[in-house]
Amino acid sequence: PGEPDPALFPADAFARRLRRAARRISPQAAGYADYHGLPALRTAIADQLVRHRGLRIDADQVLVLPGMQAALALVAQTLAAPGDRVLVEDPGYAGARAAFAGSGLRLTPVPVDSEGACIAHHCRTRAGPVRFIYLTPSTQFPTGARMSLPRRQAVLAAARAQGAVVLEDDYDSEFLWRGGAIPALHALAGGDGVIYLGTAAKSLAPGLRLAWAVVPPGLAEPLAQAQRNLGMGANVHVQAAFAGLLADGGWRAHLRRISRAYAAREALLAEGLVARCGSALRLRRPDGGLQLVAEFSTPRDEGLILAELRQAGFAVSALSGYCIAAPRCGLVIGFAEADAARVDRFCDALARALGAMTA
Amino acid sequence: PGEPDPALFPADAFARRLRRAARRISPQAAGYADYHGLPALRTAIADQLVRHRGLRIDADQVLVLPGMQAALALVAQTLAAPGDRVLVEDPGYAGARAAFAGSGLRLTPVPVDSEGACIAHHCRTRAGPVRFIYLTPSTQFPTGARMSLPRRQAVLAAARAQGAVVLEDDYDSEFLWRGGAIPALHALAGGDGVIYLGTAAKSLAPGLRLAWAVVPPGLAEPLAQAQRNLGMGANVHVQAAFAGLLADGGWRAHLRRISRAYAAREALLAEGLVARCGSALRLRRPDGGLQLVAEFSTPRDEGLILAELRQAGFAVSALSGYCIAAPRCGLVIGFAEADAARVDRFCDALARALGAMTA
Numbered sequence: 001p002g003e004p005d006p007a008l009f010p011a012d013a014f015a016r017r018l019r020r021a022a023r024r025i026s027p028q029a030a031g032y033a034d035y036h037g038l039p040a041l042r043t044a045i046a047d048q049l050v051r052h053r054g055l056r057i058d059a060d061q062v063l064v065l066p067g068m069q070a071a072l073a074l075v076a077q078t079l080a081a082p083g084d085r086v087l088v089e090d091p092g093y094a095g096a097r098a099a100f101a102g103s104g105l106r107l108t109p110v111p112v113d114s115e116g117a118c119i120a121h122h123c124r125t126r127a128g129p130v131r132f133i134y135l136t137p138s139t140q141f142p143t144g145a146r147m148s149l150p151r152r153q154a155v156l157a158a159a160r161a162q163g164a165v166v167l168e169d170d171y172d173s174e175f176l177w178r179g180g181a182i183p184a185l186h187a188l189a190g191g192d193g194v195i196y197l198g199t200a201a202k203s204l205a206p207g208l209r210l211a212w213a214v215v216p217p218g219l220a221e222p223l224a225q226a227q228r229n230l231g232m233g234a235n236v237h238v239q240a241a242f243a244g245l246l247a248d249g250g251w252r253a254h255l256r257r258i259s260r261a262y263a264a265r266e267a268l269l270a271e272g273l274v275a276r277c278g279s280a281l282r283l284r285r286p287d288g289g290l291q292l293v294a295e296f297s298t299p300r301d302e303g304l305i306l307a308e309l310r311q312a313g314f315a316v317s318a319l320s321g322y323c324i325a326a327p328r329c330g331l332v333i334g335f336a337e338a339d340a341a342r343v344d345r346f347c348d349a350l351a352r353a354l355g356a357m358t359a
Numbered sequence: 360p361g362e363p364d365p366a367l368f369p370a371d372a373f374a375r376r377l378r379r380a381a382r383r384i385s386p387q388a389a390g391y392a393d394y395h396g397l398p399a400l401r402t403a404i405a406d407q408l409v410r411h412r413g414l415r416i417d418a419d420q421v422l423v424l425p426g427m428q429a430a431l432a433l434v435a436q437t438l439a440a441p442g443d444r445v446l447v448e449d450p451g452y453a454g455a456r457a458a459f460a461g462s463g464l465r466l467t468p469v470p471v472d473s474e475g476a477c478i479a480h481h482c483r484t485r486a487g488p489v490r491f492i493y494l495t496p497s498t499q500f501p502t503g504a505r506m507s508l509p510r511r512q513a514v515l516a517a518a519r520a521q522g523a524v525v526l527e528d529d530y531d532s533e534f535l536w537r538g539g540a541i542p543a544l545h546a547l548a549g550g551d552g553v554i555y556l557g558t559a560a561k562s563l564a565p566g567l568r569l570a571w572a573v574v575p576p577g578l579a580e581p582l583a584q585a586q587r588n589l590g591m592g593a594n595v596h597v598q599a600a601f602a603g604l605l606a607d608g609g610w611r612a613h614l615r616r617i618s619r620a621y622a623a624r625e626a627l628l629a630e631g632l633v634a635r636c637g638s639a640l641r642l643r644r645p646d647g648g649l650q651l652v653a654e655f656s657t658p659r660d661e662g663l664i665l666a667e668l669r670q671a672g673f674a675v676s677a678l679s680g681y682c683i684a685a686p687r688c689g690l691v692i693g694f695a696e697a698d699a700a701r702v703d704r705f706c707d708a709l710a711r712a713l714g715a716m717t718a
Contacts (some may be wrong), residue, residue, distance in 0.1 A: 006386035015381035018596060022374035027365035030566040066425045066568070070590025098588040207389040207595035209425070229457040231429025235594035236566035237377060 001142065001291035001317055001334030002202075008258045008336075009205050013250060017241035029236045036224035037064025037212070038239045044246035045198070045212050053173060054187030055196065061220055063227060064239060066209040068171060068199045070232040072099035075167060075195060075213070076132075078226045080105055084131035087164075089117045091322035093141045096134050096169065105131070109324040114284070116140050116147030120154035130164040137185055138173035142322055142332045143293050144286020149182055156189050166194045172202045174255045175288040177263050186214060200242060202290065203255055208238050262290060265338040269346075276347035280354045281330075293319060295330035296354075302329050305353045312349035360501065360650035360676055360693030361561075367617045367695075368564050372609060376600035388595045395583035396423025396571070397598045403605035404557070404571050412532060413546030414555065420579050422586060423598060425568040427530060427558045429591040431458035434491075434526060434554060434572070437585045439464055443490035446523075448476045450681035452500045455493050455528065464490070468683040473643070475499050475506030479513035489523040496544055497532035501681055501691045502652050503645020508541055515548050525553045531561045533614045534647040536622050545573060559601060561649065562614055567597050621649060624697040628705075635706035639713045640689075652678060654689035655713075661688050664712045671708035 029038050036042075042062040049055040065071045072095070080086070082104025088097055090109030097107055108130070110117050117135055133155065137147035147155075159166045168185045186196040191214075199211040215223050227233070245251040269292060270285050281294040296302075302318045309316055319330040333346075388397050395401075401421040408414040424430045431454070439445070441463025447456055449468030456466055467489070469476050476494055492514065496506035506514075518525045527544045545555040550573075558570040574582050586592070604610040628651060629644050640653040655661075661677045668675055668690075678689040692705075 003390050006384075006389045009389060011382045011384075015378040018381050019374040019378040022377050023370050025370075025566065030365045030368060030564040031362050032565045065590070066594070067590045067592055069588065069592075073589045095588075099590070102585070102588045205389040205595075206391045207384065209592045209594045226461070229428065229454075229461045230432045230589070230591075231424070231426045231458070232590065233426055233428075233568045235425070235568045235597045236564075237597060238594045 001332045002289065003334065003336060004202055004205060004258075004290060005261075005336040006205065008261060010250075010254050013245070013254075014204070014241055017244045018237055020244070021237040021240035025236055025240060029240070034236070035228045035233050037062060037234070038236060038243060040247070041239045041243035044243045046214075048246060048251075049184075049196070049198070049214065053170070054183040055214065056187070056191060057214055061214050061217055063213045063215060063220065063224055064234050065211045065213060065227065065232050066234045067206070068169065068197060068201065068211045069095050069099060071197050071211050071213045072096050072167070072169075073102065074223065074227055074230060074232055076100050076103035076105060077230070078223055079165065079219075080131045085128055086132040086134055087119060087130055088134050088324075089136065089140060090324045090326060091142060091319060091328065092134075092324075093136060093169070094322065100132070100134070107324065109326075111326060112140055112143055112145065114145050115151045116145050117155070118151075120151075120158045130162045132167050133159055133164050134167045134169065135185070136169045136171065137182075138170050139175065139286060139288035141171070141289065142291055142317075142319070143284055144289045144291070145284070146179055146182060146287035152182065152185055152188055156185060156193070159193055164193070168194055168196045170196060171199050172288055172290070173198075174203050175259055175262060175290070177266050177286060177288055179287050191216065203251070203258065204242070208242070210234055210238055210242060262336065265335045266292065268340060268343050269333065269335040269338050272343040272347040273350070276351045277354055290336045291332050291334045293330060293332055295319065295328060300329060300354070302331075305331070305350075308353040309346075309349055312345070314346050314349060360691045361648065362693065362695060363561050363564060363617075363649060364620075364695040365564065367620060369609075369613050372604070372613075373563070373600055376603045377596050379603070380596040380599035384595055384599060388599070393595075394587045394592050396421060396593070397595060397602060399606070400598045400602035403602045405573075407605055407610075408543075408555070408557070408573065412529070413542040414550070414573065415546070416550060416573055420573050420576055422572045422574060422579065422583055423593050424570045424572060424586065424591050425593045426565075427528065427556060427560065427570045428454050428458060430556050430570050430572045431455050431526070431528075432461065433582065433586055433589060433591055435459050435462035435464060436589070437582055438524065438578075439490045444487055445491040445493055446478060446489055447493050447683070448495065448499060449683045449685060450501060450678060450687060451493075451683075452495060452528070453681065459491070459493070466683065468685075470685060471499055471502055471504065473504050474510045475504050476514075477510075479510075479517045489521045491526050492518055492523050493526045493528065494544070495528045495530065496541075497529050498534065498645060498647035500530070500648065501650050501676075501678070502643055503648045503650070504643070505538055505541060505646035511541065511544055511547055515544060515552070518552055523552070527553055527555045529555060530558050531647050531649070532557075533562050534618055534621060534649070536625050536645060536647055538646050550575065562610070562617065563601070567601070569593055569597055569601060621695065624694045625651065627699060627702050628692065628694040628697050631702040631706040632709070635710045636713055649695045650691050650693045652689060652691055654678065654687060659688060659713070661690075664690070664709075667712040668705075668708055671704070673705050673708060
């Protein structure tokens with residue numbers, strides 16, 4: 001769950017952009033020179049973040065990377081030492097944990113509620129300094145909660161008190177299904193102690209292998225050097241194509257289009273689940289994101305229910321699979337490709353699975 | 360030196376391929392599924408290596424990566440522990456050294472002669488086990504020497520005796536300016552104890568961020584998992600475009616075209632240097648590659664000569680910059696973009712610099 005609908009990829013527009021990039025790419029861009037990102041793309045990304053996320057940055061602080069995972073691995077390998085502690089959301093994103101664990105960091109889970117991760121309450125009570133606080137504040141993954149403004153301020157205060165760096169994974173701030181946008185942690189902190197991370201994986205496609213990190217001015221050069229040594233470079237044609245879409249407004253028009261589609265699909269799934277599974281599920285309607293979390297109202301065997309859904313042709317994930325310290329039981333259901341017929345069949349299968357369990 | 364001529368990039372053919380890829384990419388390919396490479400590309404690469412480099416492998420052993428540097432970093436981080444020893448060529452490729460040093464490996468330089476690196480003689484005499492032997496046997500970088508068959512067999516014997524893994528950086532086996540092709544170390548060893556690495560950086564462009572590693576069958580899955588955790592994924596459109604060029608013979612036709620051009624440029628530069636600088640230089644005509652090494656016949660101040668060339672508009676590199684234990688003085692001169700007028704001006708400037716030094 002969480003992958004975008006490939007059918008919504010703007011294939012023709014992107015194809016034209018890629019073709020143009022291959023024909024016109026500069027000799028400099030085609031070589032080794034702009035390893036940390038084409039200047040045009042770094043400028044276009046900075047411009048978007050200033051306009052739409054409230055960041056006060058310039059293009060020199062932007063590194064272009066071949067995916068969010070590369071950004072996390074780069075930061076973990078470069079700005080922390082093995083044994084350092086990182087706070088992670090629980091439930092949370094497994095890819096980030098893999099990047100941190102792969103660099104020898106120690107993970108400390110922090111619980112998540114309807115306002116996002118409860119950092120301030122939970123990091124005070126634990127021993128040892130914290131190097132990173134990893135968060136998905138725009139839309140907590142997988143629960144879908146948008147972190148409230150008071151909670152954001154508490155997080156920044158806690159980070160300052162600990163001397164920790166906040167890693168703000170803003171992977172889908174473009175999607176708002178309910179509520180309004182809230183300024184990025186990076187914006188609230190004036191950039192101080194926050195590394196901001198974004199990606200084209202949700203709005204376009206994971207296969208683009210295109211993400212970006214906004215780093216403090218003094219770290220841009222050492223991180224770019226580490227990025228080069230690790231071989232974390234993004235293809236220049238896709239960079240040029242994306243830069244074009246950003247600069248001419250094509251990307252924001254695309255975001256409006258797909259946001260309408262995804263919001264409708266979320267409603268379709270949520271309403272179907274309420275109508276068919278009723279009180280057997282506790283639904284959390286997501287504030288953004290491409291997946292929905294449904295916890296079981298009474299204890300259930302997650303594995304059996306998943307197996308029945310799989311037999312019916314639906315690959316959903318167990319909520320417990322995203323948890324570390326406090327397992328929660330339920331389902332994480334992607335809705336990126338939902339349509340009326342599919343939602344009908346899915347809700348049927350789930351209602352049957354839930355009914356069979358209680359019978 | 361060593362970058363290809365951007366003007367030889369097959370821009371139109373590649374542009375068409377990229378456009379087609381963006382329009383037709385499969386939902387699976389656009390997502391997270393084939394992180395370690397599109398099946399069509401892995402198959403096409405394996406097929407090329409079986410046909411043209413004598414490897415006996417199948418596509419399951421091929422990992423697609425966003426550049427040679429990523430391949431080296433992945434292998435260093437995954438298959439060695441900090442403190443492990445790696446033999447590197449001296450003079451040799453700085454990028455590889457950075458990848459190894461970045462993973463905490465200890466570098467042991469091995470001298471290079473006209474048959475390539477002298478591994479067998481030099482690794483016996485040193486203390487401590489060797490984890491990796493890093494080599495550019497097709498065309499030693501930067502000297503341009505093709506490793507002879509007896510030397511290759513000696514390398515494999517030494518690696519077996521030490522229990523070391525040979526990292527065969529076959530970055531430009533496609534280019535042959537003189538002599539014939541010699542089977543890859545991977546082919547000679549039957550794949551045993553050799554990891555084979557290739558790249559599209561020289562035949563197409565570094566900015567593609569496209570390379571490949573051939574790994575032992577048992578390591579393919581763990582290395583692919585590590586690759587995913589490190590975020591070392593290549594863009595899927597460029598993968599599909601390159602797979603198309605490989606499969607329809609377009610790439611080999613392109614190689615023949617650019618080989619003719621580069622061989623002529625190498626001759627132009629070498630003959631110009633002989634005619635104008637004569638006995639002041641000891642030229643090593645390269646067996647392949649895109650750069651030529653000219654050592655000074657008598658001791659010279661590299662820095663002064665480089666500065667004069669820079670003033671005349673030529674960015675060549677100091678040979679000593681590629682050296683660790685045994686500095687050698689001279690120039691590493693790229694010829695990818697050489698033409699008669701440019702060679703003329705360059706040889707003029709160099710003759711002047713050399714003359715001024717002896718005057």
